[in-house]
Amino acid sequence: MAIRLATLSLLLFASIAWAWPACTVVHNDGQDDTPNVYAAVQGCPAGEVVVFAANTTYNMFTPLNLNASDVTLSIQGNLSLPTNITAVQAAVNASTNGGYWLYFGGSNVTLQGSADPHNGWIDSHGQQWWDANNTIGRPILLGFNVNVGYLYNLKVYKPIAWAIELASATNIYASNTLIDASSTGSFPFNTDGFIATGSNIVIEDSIILNGDDAINIGQNSVGTHNVTVRRAYMGYSSHGCSIGSLGRVPSQPANVSNILFENVFFDGTLYGARFKSWVGGTGLAKNVTFRNFGMRNVSFPLYLSQTYIDQNNPGPPRVNNASVIMEDFTYENFYGDINTYSPGDGSCISDPCWWATISFVGLTAGVIDLAFVRYYEPDADGTQAVIMRCNENACSNFTLTNINLHTQSGVPATTLCNYPPVNSTNLGFLCANGTFTPT
Ligand SMILES: *[C@@H]1O[C@H](CO)[C@@H](O)[C@H](O)[C@H]1NC(C)=O
Ligand SMILES: *[C@@H]1O[C@H](CO)[C@@H](O)[C@H](O)[C@H]1NC(C)=O
Ligand SMILES: *[C@@H]1O[C@H](CO)[C@@H](O)[C@H](O)[C@H]1NC(C)=O
Ligand SMILES: *[C@@H]1O[C@H](CO)[C@@H](O)[C@H](O)[C@H]1NC(C)=O
Ligand SMILES: *[C@@H]1O[C@H](CO)[C@@H](O)[C@H](O)[C@H]1NC(C)=O
Ligand SMILES: *[C@@H]1O[C@H](CO)[C@@H](O)[C@H](O)[C@H]1NC(C)=O
Ligand SMILES: *[C@@H]1O[C@H](CO)[C@@H](O)[C@H](O)[C@H]1NC(C)=O
Ligand SMILES: *[C@@H]1O[C@H](CO)[C@@H](O)[C@H](O)[C@H]1NC(C)=O
Ligand SMILES: *[C@@H]1O[C@H](CO)[C@@H](O)[C@H](O)[C@H]1NC(C)=O
Ligand SMILES: *[C@@H]1O[C@H](CO)[C@@H](O)[C@H](O)[C@H]1NC(C)=O
Ligand SMILES: *[C@@H]1O[C@H](CO)[C@@H](O)[C@H](O)[C@H]1NC(C)=O
Ligand SMILES: *[C@@H]1O[C@H](CO)[C@@H](O)[C@H](O)[C@H]1NC(C)=O
16 A cells, blocks of 8 residues: 555656656746746756756746755746836835846856757846836846856846846856847947956856946955956947946945956947046056957947046045056957947937936945946047046056057047056057057
8 A cells, every 4th residue: 555655646746747847947827937946946856957948938027036056057948027117126126136136146056048049038028128218126137146157058138237247256157148138229228248246257258239338347345356258249339348437435445356358349339448447446456458359330449437437426435536556457459440420329318429428327226336427528539549548647557559440531540548557668559649659
């Protein structure tokens, strides 16, 4: 009898397992599948992969907060956020996730996507948010606060705002990421691709079409170190490879080092290589390289400002004459053309765009606060290959080599340069306002 019972329950189990194997996330039409993710992770034997089944659209109706170690999630089906804007806002308001929709903690965590172009998309239905100009209660799509983490083949479709944040993450490898935040209507504000804080991070082979930084090297209390970004295509209205803004909060002086961006193509983007630190900021950014950059129709190919301020969101008081210090910066092998005829991007909502000071306040959920002024660039006229606005003695040991950037009108490319970087034996160009002159 005991044996018969055991056989029966085994059969029952087998019949349930036939429909949804233990490691497959259950999907129920019209219902929230988020709780089923926890169940699948708990029910899946150690070392086996938790699978979102192919050809299934999972309803990620509420935020996920998964803090589990030694897990692999394979996203073979689509994940869909609610299409109802109010429902997303209500869930963000109710969440204790710090504003993230999909949040991962723990160590040794792998998220892998699908090689099938029709599967494995994380769809946030951002278009309707952009078209409604709705910036209230927006989630950060994916937060990855992990030690030892792998992101393979992830595909993000129309994120509402920020796509992937490596939040104080350590030992992370991300490859083959596709982020499509291109809009068919209004501008997709704050659709940063990767935001990285933490250390020992490699991001390879990305395609990012978006309306803010494609890669943002950020700032928190720990700092950001040892980040390599290589082989990427950045397009739509992307703000490119960006460090900062650093130094906003005096208790978190900038602490950024060993950053390498290489082999990137920028197609019609607003920025290429960008650095931004706050007026009165403190701290250090050291050993940063931008190299092998191809550009087509880029508004600000090489841009640096140490006097960033957001009038609408100035942050706590900072020391007046302080500056984030920048040391050992290398810019090498930049080729292509500057957007001469219509610099700027779709974030321009005033005419003329150059003099508009527009700011949007992001989430104030306590995790990140990405308020920013879009672009107000004194004296820029679409011919600048280099805009380098260092504070006095605040930039040192800079090298520019092989900067081959051309205007579209054929007039010589120009430079806007404030104080020349000091201690730069191979600066490589004349720091002056006027024609760009290699030295
Ligand atoms: C998904 O559906 C497509 C089209 O029906 C089919 O060709 C493919 O084999 C399915 N994939 C899987 C893994 O079931
Ligand atoms: C998955 O989402 C993508 C992007 O929205 C879509 O093109 C594709 O058809 C979806 N796949 C399935 C199986 O629903
Ligand atoms: C990492 O997690 C995977 C399961 O996702 C497991 O197979 C592997 O053994 C773990 N690695 C270590 C070093 O524990
Ligand atoms: C959208 O979500 C809100 C809040 O959850 C709810 O009150 C409303 O009925 C939903 N609208 C639709 C069309 O489902
Ligand atoms: C969410 O919170 C924001 C800001 O506090 C508020 O404006 C909005 O009405 C709330 N939305 C919902 C659906 O709870
Ligand atoms: C995950 O849980 C561990 C153990 O409880 C904790 O130390 C860690 O801070 C958690 N991580 C996150 C991101 O919440
Ligand atoms: C979008 O909303 C912001 C405030 O959130 C407002 O300042 C701006 O004028 C709006 N833009 C459009 C095009 O409606
Ligand atoms: C950065 O990399 C260097 C060289 O590999 C290593 O010594 C250092 O500990 C790393 N920094 C951090 C914060 O992990
Ligand atoms: C500078 O950063 C690069 C790229 O991350 C790294 O390979 C190199 O070791 C760093 N140099 C020093 C002196 O730390
Ligand atoms: C200047 O920066 C380069 C590139 O990071 C580095 O190799 C070199 O050691 C630095 N020079 C000094 C004097 O620090
Ligand atoms: C270049 O122009 C900027 C304004 O765009 C000005 O602040 C700076 O002093 C000028 N630089 C030099 C070297 O004259
Ligand atoms: C420039 O180099 C000299 C000699 O190494 C050093 O004393 C000085 O502090 C450096 N200046 C800056 C601003 O880095």
